[in-house]
Amino acid sequence: MADGEMYSHEHDEMDECVQALAQVHAFLHSELLEADADLIRHHLHACERCMENFEIESTITEMIQRSHPATKAPATLSARIHTMRITRRSGH
Numbered sequence: 001m002a003d004g005e006m007y008s009h010e011h012d013e014m015d016e017c018v019q020a021l022a023q024v025h026a027f028l029h030s031e032l033l034e035a036d037a038d039l040i041r042h043h044l045h046a047c048e049r050c051m052e053n054f055e056i057e058s059t060i061t062e063m064i065q066r067s068h069p070a071t072k073a074p075a076t077l078s079a080r081i082h083t084m085r086i087t088r089r090s091g092h
Contacts, residue, residue: 014071016043020050028061 020043020060026032045053073081 010038014058017047017050019054020047024054025061028058 020040023032023036023040027037030037032040044054
């Protein structure tokens with residue numbers, strides 16, 4: 001297929017592609033509800049162009065994670081954040 005040529009889709013490609021790609025980062029970081037993640041998985045399986053974009057984003061994310069390992073927040077900071085969340089939820 002030539003560059004710029006659209007892949008054939010069995011769905012409303014623009015709308016579903018835009019929605020899937022808008023959520024790709026949240027999907028990569030497991031931040032979506034399982035039902036939403038399932039929709040993204042289904043779309044990626046059906047859409048070659050979005051799968052290519054996803055693979056690029058996934059590779060970039062993996063490279064960043066390897067170069068900057070996650071560090072755990074100090075226990076005191078985690079406790080303060082937890083307390084702030086409870087305070088905000090209770091309206092105080």
